[in-house]
Amino acid sequence: MDRIKDKVAIVTACTRGIGRAISDRFAEEGAIVYMAVRRVDAGQEIADTHNALGRRVHVVYFDGDILDTIRPMVESVYEAEGRIDILVNNLGGGVRPGNKDIVGSDMEAIHKAFEFNTIVTSLCAQYAVPHMIEGGGGSIVNISSETAVVPQLTRSWYGIAKTAVNALTEHIAVQYGPQNIRCNAVMPPFTKTDAVKVLPPEFMEQYARAVPLRRVAEPEDMANAVLFLASDEASFITGQCLLVNGGYTLPGADYADSIAPRTAGCRG
Ligand SMILES: NC(=O)c1ccc[n+]([C@@H]2O[C@H](COP(=O)([O-])OP(=O)(O)OC[C@H]3O[C@@H](n4cnc5c(N)ncnc54)[C@H](OP(=O)(O)O)[C@@H]3O)[C@@H](O)[C@H]2O)c1
Structure with a gap:
């Protein structure tokens, strides 16, 4: 509890999935959370549930398909x-x-792929960083993907755009580190959200057999890593892109007999 008490935090796209787990975790840990969402009513319902428990959660309009919504979203949080x-x-x-x-x-x-993954991420940072500098510093966590470092057979430009998110993370870390702004990324693997619900259960089971920790990631696994990186506990960590994947990318060829063959499908 209270690991990010009284910190003003913006979380984009958080009505469901990994974003929801992050904003829930932040609210539990005492932050003043701004849910930047396109479905304001859905966001408000979630906020009301938190606020009934004495937490501080607000909703701001943001649509990642409409770039003009980004600046007003950031500015409205700053004004408030x-x-x-x-x-x-x-x-x-x-x-x-x-x-x-x-x-x-x-x-x-x-x-x-570039607009939705890289450019929106970059613009949110572009508008937030000056306010972080005014406040003496801040922490940015970008949600990248395991595909940023593990190429796929398809959906190439999603992975390439996430690789650019990793590069963006490092650039922000280097450029604004002297102003006490840290920037890190979390790279989720397949994670149990609506985004991967379309995949057959057999596929997920086969995938889990190839993970040394033998399970599929939960949104909360990502939220816990994001919380750590966002908090002062990570005050000397910046420019890092963290795989939170149960060790999936570790096994080499000499490990092949003890794990199932790699799946050829697409990762999240
Ligand atoms: N799940 C995985 O396996 C996986 C793996 C690697 C990386 N990731 C990354 O993790 C992040 C979250 O993914 P997820 O799986 O949690 O997604 P998800 O469960 O599909 O949830 C998507 C969220 O994004 C919101 N959203 C979609 N389009 C939007 C828009 N134009 N403007 C504002 N909000 C919008 C949705 O809002 P509505 O409720 O309004 O639709 C929802 O809250 C993404 O960056 C993704 O690339 C996920």
């Missing part, structure tokens, strides 16, 4: 609180049908 301490850039995904292998991808899907 006079500071921004934590920014979690959770919005991402949005994979279009034309996002395939390198030869087969169409330009519209390529552009959208």
